[in-house]
Amino acid sequence: MATIRDVAKKAGVSVTTVSRALNGYSDVNEKTRERIKAIAKELKYSPNLLARSLVMKKTKTIGLLVSGLRIEGSKDNFTYEVLCGVNDCAGELGYELVLISTDSKKQQEKTYNQLVQERKVEGIILQGIKTDDPYLEEVLKSDIPCILIDIPMESDSVGYVTTDNRDGAKSAVTHLLNLGHKHIGMINGHSQAFVSQERLEGYQEALQEKGIPFNHLYVADGAFLEEKAESETGMLLDKHPEITALFCASDLMAMGAIRAAKKMGRNLPEDLSIVGFDNIILSAYSTPSLTTIGQDRYQLGYEATKLLTDMLEGNKGSKRKVLNTTFIKRESTSENHN
Amino acid sequence: MATIRDVAKKAGVSVTTVSRALNGYSDVNEKTRERIKAIAKELKYSPNLLARSLVMKKTKTIGLLVSGLRIEGSKDNFTYEVLCGVNDCAGELGYELVLISTDSKKQQEKTYNQLVQERKVEGIILQGIKTDDPYLEEVLKSDIPCILIDIPMESDSVGYVTTDNRDGAKSAVTHLLNLGHKHIGMINGHSQAFVSQERLEGYQEALQEKGIPFNHLYVADGAFLEEKAESETGMLLDKHPEITALFCASDLMAMGAIRAAKKMGRNLPEDLSIVGFDNIILSAYSTPSLTTIGQDRYQLGYEATKLLTDMLEGNKGSKRKVLNTTFIKRESTSENHN
DNA sequence: CTGAAAGCGCTAACAC
DNA sequence: GTGTTAGCGCTTTCAG
Numbered sequence: 001m002a003t004i005r006d007v008a009k010k011a012g013v014s015v016t017t018v019s020r021a022l023n024g025y026s027d028v029n030e031k032t033r034e035r036i037k038a039i040a041k042e043l044k045y046s047p048n049l050l051a052r053s054l055v056m057k058k059t060k061t062i063g064l065l066v067s068g069l070r071i072e073g074s075k076d077n078f079t080y081e082v083l084c085g086v087n088d089c090a091g092e093l094g095y096e097l098v099l100i101s102t103d104s105k106k107q108q109e110k111t112y113n114q115l116v117q118e119r120k121v122e123g124i125i126l127q128g129i130k131t132d133d134p135y136l137e138e139v140l141k142s143d144i145p146c147i148l149i150d151i152p153m154e155s156d157s158v159g160y161v162t163t164d165n166r167d168g169a170k171s172a173v174t175h176l177l178n179l180g181h182k183h184i185g186m187i188n189g190h191s192q193a194f195v196s197q198e199r200l201e202g203y204q205e206a207l208q209e210k211g212i213p214f215n216h217l218y219v220a221d222g223a224f225l226e227e228k229a230e231s232e233t234g235m236l237l238d239k240h241p242e243i244t245a246l247f248c249a250s251d252l253m254a255m256g257a258i259r260a261a262k263k264m265g266r267n268l269p270e271d272l273s274i275v276g277f278d279n280i281i282l283s284a285y286s287t288p289s290l291t292t293i294g295q296d297r298y299q300l301g302y303e304a305t306k307l308l309t310d311m312l313e314g315n316k317g318s319k320r321k322v323l324n325t326t327f328i329k330r331e332s333t334s335e336n337h338n
Numbered sequence: 339m340a341t342i343r344d345v346a347k348k349a350g351v352s353v354t355t356v357s358r359a360l361n362g363y364s365d366v367n368e369k370t371r372e373r374i375k376a377i378a379k380e381l382k383y384s385p386n387l388l389a390r391s392l393v394m395k396k397t398k399t400i401g402l403l404v405s406g407l408r409i410e411g412s413k414d415n416f417t418y419e420v421l422c423g424v425n426d427c428a429g430e431l432g433y434e435l436v437l438i439s440t441d442s443k444k445q446q447e448k449t450y451n452q453l454v455q456e457r458k459v460e461g462i463i464l465q466g467i468k469t470d471d472p473y474l475e476e477v478l479k480s481d482i483p484c485i486l487i488d489i490p491m492e493s494d495s496v497g498y499v500t501t502d503n504r505d506g507a508k509s510a511v512t513h514l515l516n517l518g519h520k521h522i523g524m525i526n527g528h529s530q531a532f533v534s535q536e537r538l539e540g541y542q543e544a545l546q547e548k549g550i551p552f553n554h555l556y557v558a559d560g561a562f563l564e565e566k567a568e569s570e571t572g573m574l575l576d577k578h579p580e581i582t583a584l585f586c587a588s589d590l591m592a593m594g595a596i597r598a599a600k601k602m603g604r605n606l607p608e609d610l611s612i613v614g615f616d617n618i619i620l621s622a623y624s625t626p627s628l629t630t631i632g633q634d635r636y637q638l639g640y641e642a643t644k645l646l647t648d649m650l651e652g653n654k655g656s657k658r659k660v661l662n663t664t665f666i667k668r669e670s671t672s673e674n675h676n
Numbered sequence: 677c678t679g680a681a682a683g684c685g686c687t688a689a690c691a692c
Numbered sequence: 693g694t695g696t697t698a699g700c701g702c703t704t705t706c707a708g
Contacts, residue, residue, distance in 0.1 A: 001455065003685060014695045019687060029693060046455045050397070051685035054388045055700045071422050071636050074619055080418040084409050087439050096457065098436050101425050114384045117339065119434065255623070281412055285593070287625045298409050341701055352679045357703060367677060389701035393684045680707085691696075 002043040011039050022047070053120065061096040062086075062308060063121035065135075067128040069101040075226070076252050076280045078297055082127055082149060085301025093309050100124075102135075112138040123308045125149065125301070130192035145311040147304040150195055152320070159311065159319025161304045165195045168293040168325030169202025172247050172275040175291070175327065177210050180336035181245035181273060184212075185236050187222040187229050187257055189249045199249045199277065218243065222253040229256030237264060237272075244272060244336050251276035251283040254290055258332070273333040279326075288331035295325050340381040349377050360385070391458065399434040400424075400646060401459035403473075405466040407439040413564070414590050414618045416635055420465055420487060423639025431647050438462075440473075450476040461646045463487065463639075468530035483649040485642040488533055490658070497649065497657025499642045503533045506631040506663030507540025510585050510613040513629070513665065515548050518674035519583035519611060523574050525560040525567050525595055527587045537587045537615065556581065560591040567594030575602060575610075582610060582674050589614035589621040592628055596670070607672040617666055626669035633663050 008015040013032065021028050021036040039045075053059045064086050066079055073079045083099075090097045098119060112135045116124055123145035129135055131151065139146050140155050148160040176184050186203050189196040204214050220236050222229030229248065233256065237243060248254035254276030258268060266272045268288050276283055279294030303321045310317055346353045351370065358366050359374040377383075391397045402424050404417055411417045421437075428435045436457060450473045454462055461483035467473060469489065477484050478493050486498040514522050524541050527534040542552050558574050560567030567586065571594065575581060586592035592614030596606060604610045606626050614621055617632030641659045648655055 004687095005685080015686080016688085016696080017694055020694090023687085027693060032693080044451065046452045048392075048458065048685050049456050050388050050392045050458055051700090052687075053700095054386075054392055054685080054702090055687050057700075059388070069422055069425050071419060073422070074415045074419060077412045077415065077418070080415065080421075081409055081412060083418075083437075084407055084411075087407050087437065091439065091444075096436060098434065099421075099425060101429065106429075113382065117384045118387050120386070120388055282620065282623050285620050285623050342703095343701080353702080354680080354704080355678055358678090361703085365677060370677085386701050389684090390703075391684095392686090392701080393703050395684075678708085680705105682703105682705085684702090686700090687698105689696105689698090692694085 002040075002045040004045070004047070006043055007036065007040050007045050010043065011036050059096070059120045059122055060094060061098055061119075061121050062090055062305070062312075063098050063100050063116065063119060063124040065100045065102060065115075065124055065126050065129075067102055067130070067133065069099070075282065076250065076278060078278075079128060081297035082301035082304075085298040085303075086125060086305045087301075089302045089305035089309075093305070095305075095309060107134065113142055113144075116142070116144050123147075123312050125304045125308060126151070127301075131194060132192050145308060147308045147311075147319075149300055149304055150193070152194060154319055157311070159307050161300055161307060161321040161323070162195075163295040163300065163323045163325055165198035165325075166202040166205065168277065168295065169199035169247065169249070170206045171202075171325070171327050172277065172293050173203050173206035174209070175329075175333065176245040176247065176273055176275060177206060177212070179245070179273060179333060182212065182336070183218070183240070183243045184245045184247060185218045185220070185240065185243045187220050187232055187236070187246060187248040187253050189224040189253070190221060193224070196249060203247055222248065222250075222256065224250050224253060226252045226256040229253030230260045231256075233257040233260035234264065237261065237266070244338055245333070246272065246274045248274065248276050251278040251280045251290060251292055254292070254332075255282060255286060258286060258288075258290075269332050269334040270337070273336070275333055279328055284330070291330045291333040292328050293325045294328050296323055299323055340378075340383040342383070342385070344381055345374065345378050345383050348381065349374050397434070397458045397460055398432060399436060399457075399459050400428055400643070400650075401436050401438050401454065401457060401462040403438045403440060403453075403462055403464050403467075405440055405468070405471065407437070413620065414588065414616060416616075417466060419635035420639035420642075423636040423641075424463060424643045425639075427640045427643035427647075431643070433643075433647060445472065451480055451482075454480070454482050461485075461650050463642045463646060464489070465639075469532060470530050483646060485646045485649075485657075487638055487642055488531070490532060492657055495649070497645050499638055499645060499659040499661070500533075501633040501638065501661045501663055503536035503663075504540040504543065506615060506633065507537035507585065507587070508544045509540075509663070509665050510615065510631050511541050511544035512547070513667075513671065514583040514585065514611055514613060515544060515550070517583070517611060517671060520550065520674070521556070521578070521580045522583045522585060523556045523558070523578065523581045525558050525570055525574070525584060525586040525591050527562040527591070528559060531562070534587060541585055560586065560588075560594065562588050562591060564590050564594040567591030568598045571595040571598035572602065575599065575604070582676055583671070584610065584612045586612060586614050589616040589618045589628060589630055592630070592670075593620060593624060596624060596626075596628075607670050608675070611671040611674070613671055617664075622668070629668045629671040630666050631663045632666050634661055637661055
């Protein structure tokens, strides 16, 4: 593996000159530069980024810290699509990407700061951590630039990107209300996610606008899990047979809800209308296909990276970004005939 | 950011001692070690991995080179699940993971060797590259340890992990034959994938065993694309209405095939049986749900990482691994009544 | 058991 | 334009 010295020796110049020639400095004779370039190529020289980073104190590397890079994530693809966005943007801007995945076991061993300091990432994007995660506090204290996904918190070195969950939820429920539904249940996600709270607010806001009182008995906790949502839906519909429509805080939970409803002999959408949230691939393939609120997970990752690199390069500007949702009408909702 | 010198100074010892103490060498007084450890903690010292790697010439980092980390991958999740497996295994063995994604544009700029040398990965896993990819040749020549996913090629520094595609395909087609189907079409993937060839062989082998002659007109190229598969299926069934069953080389293509068949007014599975390959999430949710050949993508990534780290650590042993498939019976296949 | 010194491959003042 | 020198933070002989 050729080093800069090898090139220098062969070219009969000093390493400094090689360094400057290859890095495009102007204060070097064009002829020398060409010669050096040729030799570098001949020797298949490529710079040792470790050494360079060590002296420059810059790694041009960002980290994507994911809590739970697990196979179950296949169902909603949230992490994957965020990753695609991060990867694309990082690539365009010339940053390397290291993937850091963590779980509670690993967190025992290393603090957030250790994790980040050791790997020498210049900044980091956090995805999938819960609001009660111990890392979150550390992040806010730390002065390593960081962008949070779906956690609306800010500090000098911390920004976030998220979706307008409240508005999305509101439009979902308004859609149901406009179809004539009066008794609308909600299967929410767990409370350790900001988005759950925001989506609940949107649900309430929509009801309020139409003068329908909020009934907390109509809201169940599906924990963002398909199975949990299935059982909760069963119980909810059992206890409150007057419910004719359901807003689920995720498509995956909507899948569970659909299954529960089918099991109870309810026809969809005649007997029960269901709206999801996310617009995951599955939602287009289920029977009935799911009316849902689309959010752009790729863009979430892309914007997070842009925000982060802006911070790293000292571009002052907003450290937050809120993306819009899109309403997607499919087969799982229809007019209330009761 | 505290360095080893800071710790040394505060502890009143040399950097050497600190290094040895913290790295668990035995030739250091236990009391000194404890004192140093305490001070390191107090100073929130964590070693600079760049510096360490530079001197040790070891980075404990592996790369996952993916061709096309794209949002479309959401549909089959191949890359994501492989990534999960790689990440888990790498984590368990104490390796860092850097994600390298490439496309034809990037390949113009940098050769494979440059890409890998610069980042100082000790070894690399290649996923999703086609058989005619220029990188492939470089890989085989290069002496950087590498594991290929789904490309059965070996050299001193190159191994591979794949699925028994031939056997999987064979069991799919045998299943159809056992159901009494005589005219079985195949929607294959593009020819720049080894798996396509292997699955075709399995298809042929199954036919042969039952004494049914191979008809190349029954095989269409769906290019692993849902839409292409849809149109190809339409054409195939148009030209050869005698076909009563279809083996698709991927579930995604099977989704396209299902759609085409439905459009032509064929009832599934009564008028047409379909078997897919992969067992992607969608295959369980489609209507009808898809009979398919399951392959374990997570394990593919996991085993690839194990193979790679074995090579890196000098453990001699097999440099290849072939995983088995599982047959999954669902609703898309039934007996032939024609 | 501990320390001094060398050096990993590179960049960046500062001279010439 | 180019070379000399120092040093990034760490590990590792080699002495003591």
